Amino acid sequence: xxxxTERPPRPSAHRPAGRRRAVPAAAxxxxxxxxxxVLAPPAVSAPRPDTVRQRLDALVRDDGxxxxxxxxxxxxxxxxxxxxxxxxxxxGAKVPADGQVRIGSTTKTFxxxxxxxxVGEGRIELDATxxxxxxxxxxxxxxxxxxxxxxxxxQHTSGLPEYEGDVDDALxxxxxxxxxxxxxxxxxxxxxxxxxxxxxxxxxxYLLAGLIVQKVxxxxxxxxxxxxxxxxxxxxxxxxxxPGDMTIRxxxxxxxxxxxxxxxxxxxxxxxxxPAWAAGQMISTNADLNQFFTALLDGRLLPAxxxxxxxxxxxxxxxxxxxxxxIISRPLSCGGVYWxxxxxxxxxxxxxxxxxxxRAASITVTSVPSDFAVTERLEVAxxxxxxx
Numbered sequence: 541x542x543x544x545t546e547r548p549p550r551p552s553a554h555r556p557a558g559r560r561r562a563v564p565a566a567a568x569x570x571x572x573x574x575x576x577x578v579l580a581p582p583a584v585s586a587p588r589p590d591t592v593r594q595r596l597d598a599l600v601r602d603d604g605x606x607x608x609x610x611x612x613x614x615x616x617x618x619x620x621x622x623x624x625x626x627x628x629x630x631x632g633a634k635v636p637a638d639g640q641v642r643i644g645s646t647t648k649t650f651x652x653x654x655x656x657x658x659v660g661e662g663r664i665e666l667d668a669t670x671x672x673x674x675x676x677x678x679x680x681x682x683x684x685x686x687x688x689x690x691x692x693x694x695q696h697t698s699g700l701p702e703y704e705g706d707v708d709d710a711l712x713x714x715x716x717x718x719x720x721x722x723x724x725x726x727x728x729x730x731x732x733x734x735x736x737x738x739x740x741x742x743x744x745x746y747l748l749a750g751l752i753v754q755k756v757x758x759x760x761x762x763x764x765x766x767x768x769x770x771x772x773x774x775x776x777x778x779x780x781x782x783p784g785d786m787t788i789r790x791x792x793x794x795x796x797x798x799x800x801x802x803x804x805x806x807x808x809x810x811x812x813x814x815p816a817w818a819a820g821q822m823i824s825t826n827a828d829l830n831q832f833f834t835a836l837l838d839g840r841l842l843p844a845x846x847x848x849x850x851x852x853x854x855x856x857x858x859x860x861x862x863x864x865x866x867i868i869s870r871p872l873s874c875g876g877v878y879w880x881x882x883x884x885x886x887x888x889x890x891x892x893x894x895x896x897x898x899r900a901a902s903i904t905v906t907s908v909p910s911d912f913a914v915t916e917r918l919e920v921a922x923x924x925x926x927x928x
Contacts, residue, residue, distance in 0.1 A: 591928055592622060592901075595921035599905055600625035603914045606805060607635045607793045607906040611826035612925045613834070615898040619827060625906070627793035629805060636791035638825045640777055641904045642813065643890055644883025646829065647780075647822040648746050650765050652694050652866020653836065655749050656846040657768055663756050666691040666849065666865075673752045677723070682731035690752065692735055693745040694865040695854060701729035702742040704815075709797070709886060712811040716784055719817055722747055739854050739863060743819035746866075750818025761818055773835045778824040786810045788823055795887020796907045805907060808887040820885055826892065826902035833880055833894040836867075851879070868893070870919070874927035882919075884908045889915065891922050901925035 596608040607625035623635035658664040670678050670685035670693065678685030683700065692698040703726035711717075726744040733740060750761045757764055762780035770778050777790060787810055796805035813821040824832075835841055842850065853862025853869055860871045869877045870893070880893020880902075889909065892902030901922050909915050 591924040592620075592921060593624075595917070595924055596622055596624040596903070599914070599917060599921070603909065603911075603917065605905045605907050605909070605914070606796050608903065608921075609635050609637075609639060609641075609793065609826060610901065610903040610921070610925065611638055611830055612928075613827075613830045613900040619830070621827070627906075629794070629796065635793045638777075638827045640788050640790045640792040640823055640825055641890065641906075642788070642795065642883075642885045642888045643822050643824045643829065643904075644816065644820040644885035644888065645743070646824070646881045646883035646890060647816065647818065647820045648743075649836070649866045649881045650769055650780075650822060650832075651746050651749050651753070651761070651818045652850065653841050654753050654761070654764050654768050655690065655694060656842050656850060656865065658753065658756055659849075660843045660846045664690060664752065666694075670748055670752070673755050674748065677751075678727070678748065680727040680730065683727065688735045690749070691865065693749050693752075696739055696741045696745055696863055697737070697854060698735050698742070698745055699731045699733040699737065699740060700742050700744040700748075701726055701732055703729070703744055703747075707815040709808070709811075712813070712815060712886065713786075713808075714812070716812050717814045717817075719747060719751055722815055722817065723751075739856060741863075743816070746819035747817060753818075765822075769832070769841060773831065773840060775824070775828045775832060778822065778828045778832070780822050781813060783814065784812070786812050793906045797886050798907060798910065801910075811886055813885065816885060820883060826890075826904060829890070829892060829902040830894065830900035833892070834898065834900050837879055837894050837896070872927055873923050878922075878926050889918065891915075891918050893922070893926075895926055899926050 592610060592612060596610060599605050599608045606629055607627055610622040612620045621637045623637055625635060627633045627635040655664060659666055667689050670688045674685060688698045703722060706725050753761050753764055765780050794807055794809045797808045798805050839847055850865040850867055853864045856863050862869045867879055868881050869879055871877050876895060878893040878895045882891040888904055888906060890902060890904040894900040903918060903921055905918060
């Protein structure tokens with residue numbers, strides 16, 4: 541229905557100019573009010589800008605990222621899907637709506653859920669040491685598995701060194717690594733600090749958490765994640781790639797890496813994610829991640845006691861964020877916090893989570909920015925989606 545604009549009436553053609561009929565003052569006021577009501581155009585509010593769309597477009601246009609894609613879910617379960625940029629720089633192909641991506645360290649939350657389910661079943665104790673389940677395995681300079689607890693692994697307070705700096709692109713593209721191979725790489729380094737002394741992010745923690753799951757259950761970690769999480773809540777586009785699988789099987793945007801300033805983006809879509817394993821191997825979509833974090837915070841994956849333990853956080857520096865047991869709380873500009881986990885792996889960077897009120901948002905860009913300021917703008921886009 542279009543807006544109507546009324547024109548004021550013209551003077552009558554047969555009425556002599558300069559002669560006007562007198563009108564009582566009260567009647568004139570009434571006519572004026574009536575005329576204002578009829579003739580004034582209806583107020584039309586400007587459409588509210590879509591800040592998520594604006595921020596995704598800016599990540600592509602201003603920050604030079606090949607593509608960005610997002611899924612935003614409101615409290616009623618209604619979902620909006622966004623794309624920006626191109627899914628293939630060589631062909632200009634569109635970004636698939638809600639395409640599959642590598643989710644990197646968001647895998648850690650899936651691994652933590654499985655560990656905490658086993659805690660609820662009485663098969664793992666959070667304050668038991670790593671040696672309780674993997675006796676004699678974790679030894680190194682300043683490193684002793686008899687002093688590190690499962691809780692410290694999940695909360696990154698173990699002091700165990702990071703191994704990811706030793707895993708280069710050539711290794712990811714050409715070699716499959718067993719979890720024990722990765723552990724050998726990690727244990728070449730000395731401990732970062734005494735167990736429990738502070739927070740220090742290290743994927744080595746989740747490598748060991750995955751090994752504990754396998755030792756306790758007698759089954760591969762990927763199988764346990766699939767059975768206990770993916771199939772349990774119906775994540776149709778989420779998977780833990782099989783050994784040697786370097787592909788993303790469903791529709792997806794290509795992932796890229798820029799090796800140096802001014803260098804052209806290089807396609808890194810097909811890699812062997814095995815070095816990331818329990819800390820970062822999985823593939824999913826933004827909509828599936830929203831479904832996962834919503835189900836998790838709704839209590840559909842963990843008993844209340846274990847969910848409460850998961851949400852007990854330690855500070856991440858002075859950022860205002862906190863790290864729980866495989867999950868991060870971040871403050872929102874509109875008040876409160878959201879719960880989720882980000883992930884980086886060559887070709888893809890993701891951020892997102894869910895509020896206590898049930899809003900969810902996940903956003904992925906198809907290159908890991910070298911400038912952390914770009915990542916901060918990605919996090920601002922998540923904030924805009926959850927506060928909108």
